[in-house]
Amino acid sequence: MGLSVKRIVFFTLVTAYLFYTSFVYTEGTITEYPITGDAIEGRQLFRDKNCIACHQLYGLGGYMGPDLTNVMSIKGEVYVRAFLENGTQKMPDFSLEEKEVKNLIAYLTYVDSTSLYPTRNFELTWYGTVNSNPIKK
Numbered sequence: 001m002g003l004s005v006k007r008i009v010f011f012t013l014v015t016a017y018l019f020y021t022s023f024v025y026t027e028g029t030i031t032e033y034p035i036t037g038d039a040i041e042g043r044q045l046f047r048d049k050n051c052i053a054c055h056q057l058y059g060l061g062g063y064m065g066p067d068l069t070n071v072m073s074i075k076g077e078v079y080v081r082a083f084l085e086n087g088t089q090k091m092p093d094f095s096l097e098e099k100e101v102k103n104l105i106a107y108l109t110y111v112d113s114t115s116l117y118p119t120r121n122f123e124l125t126w127y128g129t130v131n132s133n134p135i136k137k
C-alpha cells in the first residue's frame with residue numbers, strides 16, 4: 001500500500017471515530033426526565049432520611065432492604081404506604097406526616113417512570129447502546 005492510501009484509510013477511520021464518539025456522548029445518551037412538584041420534596045426527604053443506606057435505586061445503594069426503582073408499579077401505592085406509615089420489624093418507622101408520605105410516594109412514582117431495574121426487555125439502538133426508554137411490560 002502506498003503512503004497516500006494509508007493516509008486516506010487513517011483519516012477516514014479517525015473521522016468516523018470522532019463522529020461516532022461525539023454522537024454517542026451527546027445526542028445518543030441524553031434523555032430528559034424532568035422532576036416536578038411533590039416529587040422534588042420527596043427526593044429531599046429520601047436523602048434526609050437516608051433511605052439509600054438500606055435501599056437501592058437503579059441497583060445502587062444499601063442492601064438491607066429491596067430495590068425501590070419499580071416498587072410503585074410492581075407493588076402499588078397501598079403496599080408502599082403501609083411500609084412508610086408503619087415500618088416493619090426490619091424497617092424503621094420514621095413517624096412520617098401524611099404530607100411526607102405523599103411526597104415520598106410522588107418521588108418513588110417519578111423514579112419508577114424513569115427506568116426499569118433490573119433492565120428487562122431492553123433493545124439495542126442502531127448505534128450500539130441500550131435504549132434508555134425500555135418497553136415496560
Ligand code: HEC
Nearest residue numbers: 049050051054064065066071080083088089090091092104
Ligand atoms: C434501616 C434500613 C432501612 C431504612 C433506613 C429504610 N428502609 Fe425501607 N425497608 C427496609 C427493609 C429491611 C425492608 C424489607 C422489610 C420487610 O420485608 O420487613 C424495607 C421495605 C421497604 C419498602 C417495601 C419494598 C418492597 O418491595 O417490599 C418500601 C417501599 C420502603 N422500604 C421504603 C423506604 C423509604 C422511602 C425509606 C426512607 C424514608 C426507607 N424505606 C428507609 C429497610 C430500611
